Amino acid sequence: MDYKFPVTRTTHPKARPEDESKLGFARYFTDHMFVMDWDEGLGWHDGRVVPHEPILIEPASCVLHYAQMMFEGMKAYRTPEGEILLFRPDMNAKRMARTCERMCMPELPEDLFLAAIKAVVTEDADWIPTSPGTALYIRPFMFGDEVSFSVLPAKHYRFLIILSPTGSYYAANDGGLHATRIYVQDKYIRAAKGGTGYAKVGGNYGGGMRASQDAMKYDCKDVLWLDAAEHKYVEEIGTSNAFFVFKDEVVTAPLDSGTILPGITRDSVIQLLRSWGVKVSERKLSIDDVIEGSKTGDLKEIFASGTAAVISPIGTLNVQGTDYVVSGGKVGELSQKLYDNLYGMQTGTVPDTMGWTYKLGLTVK
Numbered sequence: 001m002d003y004k005f006p007v008t009r010t011t012h013p014k015a016r017p018e019d020e021s022k023l024g025f026a027r028y029f030t031d032h033m034f035v036m037d038w039d040e041g042l043g044w045h046d047g048r049v050v051p052h053e054p055i056l057i058e059p060a061s062c063v064l065h066y067a068q069m070m071f072e073g074m075k076a077y078r079t080p081e082g083e084i085l086l087f088r089p090d091m092n093a094k095r096m097a098r099t100c101e102r103m104c105m106p107e108l109p110e111d112l113f114l115a116a117i118k119a120v121v122t123e124d125a126d127w128i129p130t131s132p133g134t135a136l137y138i139r140p141f142m143f144g145d146e147v148s149f150s151v152l153p154a155k156h157y158r159f160l161i162i163l164s165p166t167g168s169y170y171a172a173n174d175g176g177l178h179a180t181r182i183y184v185q186d187k188y189i190r191a192a193k194g195g196t197g198y199a200k201v202g203g204n205y206g207g208g209m210r211a212s213q214d215a216m217k218y219d220c221k222d223v224l225w226l227d228a229a230e231h232k233y234v235e236e237i238g239t240s241n242a243f244f245v246f247k248d249e250v251v252t253a254p255l256d257s258g259t260i261l262p263g264i265t266r267d268s269v270i271q272l273l274r275s276w277g278v279k280v281s282e283r284k285l286s287i288d289d290v291i292e293g294s295k296t297g298d299l300k301e302i303f304a305s306g307t308a309a310v311i312s313p314i315g316t317l318n319v320q321g322t323d324y325v326v327s328g329g330k331v332g333e334l335s336q337k338l339y340d341n342l343y344g345m346q347t348g349t350v351p352d353t354m355g356w357t358y359k360l361g362l363t364v365k
């Protein structure tokens, strides 16, 4: 279907961030956003591009009390020729559908989702940064805003897309990769079987903040979550998936427990590694085997994968105050190779042999 959305341009365009090396993650927002409403009986209606500004919300809205909401995260990249690319946006649409099903929220058809992204990114395309490691972060989200204190799915929803020019999530200002310290969380859990672990919903993250705050006491950036039942098997790292590179096998947690967020970067890493002839196993891996591997040297690298950082190498795991170093605390070879290839494909500097990039049909000089 061909969607047309009315555009209301801002009368107060913001100054563009001057120094792309200081963008950080989601510190700046662009001039416009996308907004659309859903009502029972009507479905999605009144999609529009409007100035990015605070929205009014009724204090009794169900999202503010019972957290009926979901979000997605993706990026737009600018090639050296000025062409605008997305990375596997169909995967975001499909994941969003699974999240909405879990949260009793209305589905958004894939073509409508893509048309909405295109509309707002087109409006603010000149905000897409070009320095190494940067991109335009796209945050689509939906929430129930019916006025009701009964714990029932809302009958009215809003869907928004906001945009933020960002540097990489973990990296320092030079745009390059840096190995980080991660705390192995053995007290709190993120997701249990039957819960919402596989869905990108706010509650998963609000509930995780205590753990990441505690990790900072150990000078760690984030936590490695263990499984909820036994506190034994590695699951994921903060808002990214975790990979463990052994001598002859790369291991990541399987998705079948429903406790892992099915990352699009995770899927891309698995496919890319297999295309290079590397053995990848989606299997349970105990934290004891990880610690043992770091001692014997069989564990060569650990890295996290996610849209925000693409690939984030882990140099040290902290387990109850004790440091276990991997790849000499430095960026591993495979982590660097994956980052170079993925970010290269995303920004059009490495040929996309997998058919993953999606041209928005838009060029900015």
Ligand SMILES: *Cc1c(COP(=O)(O)O)cnc(C)c1O
Pocket (backbone or CB within 6 Å): 073, 200, 236, 238, 239, 240, 241, 261, 262, 263, 264, 265, 266, 305, 306, 307, 308
């Ligand atoms: C978003 C997210 C990921 C990474 O997903 P990508 O699609 O690769 O960005 C992994 N784990 C969690 C908990 C997440 O929220």
